[in-house]
Amino acid sequence: MIDVEIYPAVDDGRVLATIPPCGTERRWRRAVQRRLILGHVDTPVRAGVFALDSRQADRHLIEAGRDAHLLIPRAYQLDAITTGVLWAVTNLDLSLLLDDARLDAAQAAASPYRDLTRSAASHDIAEDLDSVSRLWMGSAFCADHIRRHSHVLSDVPVYWTREQRGEEASTWLLFRHKLRYLRDTAERFRSNSQPMTRVFCLPPQAVAASSMSERILLLLAMALMESVGIHTAVTDDPEYAALPGLVMDKRRAIMATWIRGDDVWQVDVTDHPHTVAAYRDALGDVLAHSVTASDTPGGRLHHLAEHLSLDWHWLQGRCADLGQYGFVGLAEPRSRLLSLDGVDQACRFIGTLP
Numbered sequence: 001m002i003d004v005e006i007y008p009a010v011d012d013g014r015v016l017a018t019i020p021p022c023g024t025e026r027r028w029r030r031a032v033q034r035r036l037i038l039g040h041v042d043t044p045v046r047a048g049v050f051a052l053d054s055r056q057a058d059r060h061l062i063e064a065g066r067d068a069h070l071l072i073p074r075a076y077q078l079d080a081i082t083t084g085v086l087w088a089v090t091n092l093d094l095s096l097l098l099d100d101a102r103l104d105a106a107q108a109a110a111s112p113y114r115d116l117t118r119s120a121a122s123h124d125i126a127e128d129l130d131s132v133s134r135l136w137m138g139s140a141f142c143a144d145h146i147r148r149h150s151h152v153l154s155d156v157p158v159y160w161t162r163e164q165r166g167e168e169a170s171t172w173l174l175f176r177h178k179l180r181y182l183r184d185t186a187e188r189f190r191s192n193s194q195p196m197t198r199v200f201c202l203p204p205q206a207v208a209a210s211s212m213s214e215r216i217l218l219l220l221a222m223a224l225m226e227s228v229g230i231h232t233a234v235t236d237d238p239e240y241a242a243l244p245g246l247v248m249d250k251r252r253a254i255m256a257t258w259i260r261g262d263d264v265w266q267v268d269v270t271d272h273p274h275t276v277a278a279y280r281d282a283l284g285d286v287l288a289h290s291v292t293a294s295d296t297p298g299g300r301l302h303h304l305a306e307h308l309s310l311d312w313h314w315l316q317g318r319c320a321d322l323g324q325y326g327f328v329g330l331a332e333p334r335s336r337l338l339s340l341d342g343v344d345q346a347c348r349f350i351g352t353l354p
Contacts, residue, residue: 002034002090006049007070009039015050019061019068034090034334039072049078051086056329075321076330082322084213085343088170089331095132096335103133110141117149118268126264136337138258138265139171143181145256145267146247152269155249156189158283159198159230162245162259164206166214169221173343174333179224186228197231198222199286203238207308215308216315220346222304226297227349233290234304240282253279298353320351 009017017039035054041047050072052060060071076082096103106126113119121141126134150157163169172178189196200222207215222232244266245257253276255268270276292303305312326344333340 002036002086004036004038004051005054006038006040009041009050009070009072011041011043011046011048011074015039015041015072015074016062017050017070017072019070021066034093036086037070037072038078039070050074050076051078051082052076052329053332055332060329073325073329075318075325079318080212081216081315081318082327082330084166084211084217085173085327086331087213088167088174088217089327089333089338089340092132092170092174093333093335093338095130096136096337099129099133100335102128103137106133106137107140110137113141114144114148120266121264122262123264134264135171135258136175138261138263139175140177141265142245142256142258142267143177145265146254147181147184149254149269150185150188150247152252152254152271153247153249154251156192156194156196157247157249158287159196160243160246160248160279160283161198161200162241162243162257163200163218163221164202164241165210166217166221168259169218172221172224173217173346174338174340176337176339176341179339179342179345182225182228182230186230190229195229195231197233197287198225199233199235199283199290201235201237201240201243201286202307203236203241205238210308212310215310219301219304219308219310219315220343220350223297223301223350224342224346226301227345231297232292232300232304233287234292234307235286235289236291236307237286240286243279243282246279248276248279248283250280251276297349301350301353316350316353319347323348323351 007017007019009015036051037054037057039050052072057070062069062071106129109125110121113121126137225232244255247254252271257266291307292300294300294303302312305315327340
């Protein structure tokens with residue numbers, strides 16, 4: 001839930017919302033709960049709703065006589081992109097803030113597992129945590145597990161990524177540790193001539209069940225990966241959805257699952273020939289028949305937009321605008337565990353593609 005206050009606005013190339021005298025006390029200056037200040041433009045020529053986070057709104061105010069005017073960037077028009085990011089930030093933020101102390105305690109309880117090559121943590125270790133906090137905990141543990149064991153990989157690895165919905169993929173855009181993890185893994189293999197690839201399974205059923213905002217979040221997450229030099233590939237075959245999250249080269253596989261599993265995480269490292277061969281055949285088949293295959297990041301993302309039934313040209317224009325401003329004026333996180341750097345980087349990347 002987000003509290004909102006809405007005021008009439010004009011758009012003459014810039015959006016100015018009129019704040020009447022009764023609103024000059026501006027009780028939203030120090031709002032504890034997330035609040036949006038909205039400017040509503042309603043003319044035959046142009047209509048729309050534009051938003052600012054209440055904590056940012058004071059910086060944009062222009063005092064003028066009896067009324068005050070709130071200057072709102074036109075990039076912050078509410079549409080499928082901005083509402084999707086707002087939705088994701090708000091839900092992740094609230095859960096992580098409410099669980100902050102318990103999450104810290106749960107991480108301490110999980111520390112003995114870090115020395116194990118194989119482990120699975122049941123929900124008992126995080127029984128007092130909200131589902132979002134359990135996702136954060138599983139994600140952080142799996143990222144550390146892959147880092148700790150990546151020295152066993154001798155070739156450029158292929159990553160199998162289990163996210164199918166924007167709700168799941170938004171963690172790549174907003175969890176602070178996920179962006180560090182992406183940059184670290186991309187940097188490690190940057191000098192190799194063969195690119196590192198992340199593979200997704202996005203069957204038609206999952207796409208059809210997702211809202212437009214969720215599909216955009218999924219595309220932004222994959223754009224973030226492309227922006228650090230990681231290629232993406234997609235299969236629409238639902239038979240592959242059961243594969244665990246994994247990283248593998250020709251001889252070894254590191255498993256790390258934290259989404260759609262029975263436990264908070266399931267991790268392992270194996271060089272068993274039969275297991276490695278089965279995973280290698282599956283990933284090889286997907287890479288050979290990727291529905292987003294192209295020689296360029298822009299080509300792959302364009303094909304992904306088509307697969308997700310998104311208007312690529314509209315999306316690219318909006319990302320270019322949002323990339324200039326960033327999302328901080330609209331959806332600034334309160335939790336120390338979240339960051340807008342990932343979603344801002346994804347938007348800038350899409351906006352600058354040819």
